[in-house]
Amino acid sequence: xxxxxxxxxxxxxxxxxxxxxxxxxxxxxxxxxxxxxxxxxxxxxxxxxxxxxxxxxxxxxxxxxxxxxxxxxxxxxxxxxxxxxxxxxxxxxxxxxxxxxxxxxxxxxxxxxxxxxxxxxxxxxxxxxxxxxxxxxxxxxxxxxxxxxxxxxxxxxxxxxxxxxxxxxxx
Amino acid sequence: xxxxxxxxxxxxxxxxxxxxxxxxxxxxxxxxxxxxxxxxxxxxxxxxxxxxxxxxxxxxxxxxxxxxxxxxxxxxxxxxxxxxxxxxxxxxxxxxxxxxxxxxxxxxxxxxxxxxxxxxxxxxxxxxxxxxxxxxxxxxxxxxxxxxxxxxxxxxxxxxxxxxxxxxxxxxxxxxxxxxxxxxxxxxxxxxxxxxxxxxxxxxxxxxxxxxxxxxxxxxxxxxxxxxxxxxxxxxxxxxxxxxxxxxxxxxxxxxxxxxxxxxxxxxxxxxxxxxxxxxxxxxxxxxxxxxxxxxxxxxxxxxxxxxxxxxxxxxxxxxxxxxxxxxxxxxxxxxxxxxxxxxxxxxxxxxxxxxxxxxxxxxxxxxxxxxxxxxxxxxxxxxxxxxxxxxxxxxxxxxxxxxxxxxxxxxxxxxxxxxxxxxxxxxxxxxxxxxxxxxxxxxxxxxxxxxxxx
Numbered sequence: 001x002x003x004x005x006x007x008x009x010x011x012x013x014x015x016x017x018x019x020x021x022x023x024x025x026x027x028x029x030x031x032x033x034x035x036x037x038x039x040x041x042x043x044x045x046x047x048x049x050x051x052x053x054x055x056x057x058x059x060x061x062x063x064x065x066x067x068x069x070x071x072x073x074x075x076x077x078x079x080x081x082x083x084x085x086x087x088x089x090x091x092x093x094x095x096x097x098x099x100x101x102x103x104x105x106x107x108x109x110x111x112x113x114x115x116x117x118x119x120x121x122x123x124x125x126x127x128x129x130x131x132x133x134x135x136x137x138x139x140x141x142x143x144x145x146x147x148x149x150x151x152x153x154x155x156x157x158x159x160x161x162x163x164x165x166x167x168x169x170x171x
Numbered sequence: 172x173x174x175x176x177x178x179x180x181x182x183x184x185x186x187x188x189x190x191x192x193x194x195x196x197x198x199x200x201x202x203x204x205x206x207x208x209x210x211x212x213x214x215x216x217x218x219x220x221x222x223x224x225x226x227x228x229x230x231x232x233x234x235x236x237x238x239x240x241x242x243x244x245x246x247x248x249x250x251x252x253x254x255x256x257x258x259x260x261x262x263x264x265x266x267x268x269x270x271x272x273x274x275x276x277x278x279x280x281x282x283x284x285x286x287x288x289x290x291x292x293x294x295x296x297x298x299x300x301x302x303x304x305x306x307x308x309x310x311x312x313x314x315x316x317x318x319x320x321x322x323x324x325x326x327x328x329x330x331x332x333x334x335x336x337x338x339x340x341x342x343x344x345x346x347x348x349x350x351x352x353x354x355x356x357x358x359x360x361x362x363x364x365x366x367x368x369x370x371x372x373x374x375x376x377x378x379x380x381x382x383x384x385x386x387x388x389x390x391x392x393x394x395x396x397x398x399x400x401x402x403x404x405x406x407x408x409x410x411x412x413x414x415x416x417x418x419x420x421x422x423x424x425x426x427x428x429x430x431x432x433x434x435x436x437x438x439x440x441x442x443x444x445x446x447x448x449x450x451x452x453x454x455x456x457x458x459x460x461x462x463x464x465x466x467x468x469x470x471x472x473x474x475x476x477x478x479x480x481x482x483x484x485x486x487x488x489x490x491x492x493x494x495x496x497x498x499x500x501x502x503x504x505x506x507x508x509x510x511x512x513x514x515x516x517x518x519x520x521x522x523x524x525x526x527x528x529x530x531x532x533x534x535x536x537x538x539x540x541x542x543x544x545x546x547x548x549x550x551x552x553x554x555x556x557x558x559x560x561x562x563x564x565x566x567x568x569x570x571x572x573x574x575x576x577x578x579x580x581x582x583x584x585x586x587x588x589x590x591x592x593x594x595x596x597x598x599x600x601x602x603x604x605x606x607x608x609x610x611x612x613x614x615x616x617x618x619x620x621x622x623x624x625x626x
Contacts, residue, residue, distance in 0.1 A: 026196060027188035036191055105190070109183035111473045114495065116180075131177065132184040162176055167471025 266312025310396025490533025
């Protein structure tokens with residue numbers, strides 16, 4: 001990541017961060033909030049937060065970690081607020097279904113993603129950060145603000161829960 | 172153990188993430204870093220000392236800085252303006268004709284009355300306040316104070332109304348008077364609120380389909396004092412040129428600024444206002460149906476088949492409903508050629524399964540793909556999805572019309588609100604295949620609830 005250590009953020013390196021990491025952060029957000037439009041808003045908000053905290057964030061090397069943490073927190077907030085925002089949306093005929101790109105995925109992927117929907121938010125975050133972002137336990141711990149032990153136990157429970165939901169397929 | 176599920180999980184997450192490609196992302200620009208506070212800028216300090224003229228300029232710039240909460244927003248070619256928010260205002264809050272000082276800081280609103288400057292009045296909120304939206308007529312002797320929550324990191328915020336009553340600052344409620352009325356709030360691109368030049372709090376609901384356009388139609392609500400609170404009252408549709416007008420205004424004669432979908436022509440009733448519900452069962456007249464596990468019972472939710480079973484017009488029926496505990500749409504649908512159908516929501520596939528009601532019982536229907544691909548059933552997703560058309564994903568919606576017909580629309584890339592619309596019908600009364608009957612290009616505006624053959 002082409003960011004100079006020891007300087008506060010500038011237009012230039014914020015732009016570089018944006019160009020380099022926006023797509024991967026939107027993908028992370030999609031896995032947490034399900035629809036792309038919300039995911040883009042979450043990521044734009046996260047960058048906005050980084051921009052407005054530029055004078056406080058002294059170590060640009062930590063910018064990506066900050067952004068990842070901001071995306072996870074904002075995604076969680078977005079899910080909570082979704083009901084409120086829906087109150088302003090145009091009426092839907094059948095149900096307020098979210099845009100769902102998953103319908104074009106292979107059935108085996110859809111099944112496990114549907115099972116993922118049934119996990120508690122924290123379990124889902126741990127699973128996504130571990131199996132999609134590829135973060136270590138300590139990085140997940142830093143991102144979510146929980147202990148490494150909690151990361152480990154949450155991941156273990158999430159997998160157990162997924163196995164239960166998926167039934168006897170693993171037998 | 173978990174290895175197999177971990178592998179599946181990893182593959183599924185990567186497949187889902189890969190659906191988002193760079194060209195799919197909106198054309199946002201990176202937010203700009205917050206400017207360094209002016210007092211920290213040596214150049215500004217030097218300029219202030221050097222030139223008296225700067226003494227005029229600096230307060231202007233400072234106010235702009237302090238009006239604060241310049242939360243960077245996604246930028247489009249004509250973004251919705253954001254209401255100006257201030258931290259300090261001057262106005263007559265107690266109705267004595269003298270200007271009082273109003274300010275917000277953190278959770279606290281402070282009013283210093285001109286009549287009693289040594290005893291400022293305060294009111295604390297449980298949320299951080301971003302600032303003050305203005306002062307308005309709220310039915311008290313003095314002006315009411317319109318506060319704005321801190322919007323950092325939120326989609327939008329609601330406004331608060333505070334007025335001086337019996338010597339204390341008190342919060343007033345927004346009372347809805349009809350279903351068409353909005354509320355005082357700021358949701359960028361969705362709701363815009365302001366105070367009219369006559370001091371009336373106003374709110375406008377924006378058409379999301381016009382997002383980014385310069386001229387927009389706005390459904391306007393005003394708020395007037397009633398029984399100690401503010402009652403909302405729908406005013407009508409106003410026009411707003413977001414580049415030249417600070418706030419919406421009544422439309423000039425013959426102008427609507429609304430998206431014009433054109434005439435209905437020979438289109439069926441495509442309104443998207445149909446209500447209804449899903450359930451585990453449905454009983455109406457001579458119809459009595461329920462969802463039941465089919466045999467064999469298996470442990471995996473996603474391998475367990477469920478059936479629709481029961482009676483229709485006294486005839487025993489049974490047909491596959493789908494996997495993962497599906498639910499039944501609680502009315503018949505019209506599949507054309509006099510054929511009635513049932514819809515079940517198959518959670519495992521995120522699509523509907525449609526069953527034709529025939530003299531031989533319930534017959535599952537396979538759907539042809541309107542784009543000549545292999546995924547016709549994908550279009551039967553109830554609600555919004557992305558449908559593959561010639562290798563690219565397009566937004567697609569499936570819904571039930573007022574006449575119980577199933578329609579699917581697919582954005583055709585000709586601009587906002589332009590769709591290819593299909594009516595799902597069986598090809599004849601004995602068919603087991605659903606065919607998407609192409610209704611051609613249709614323009615639809617969900618916000619205004621209008622549609623037509625495109626003007």
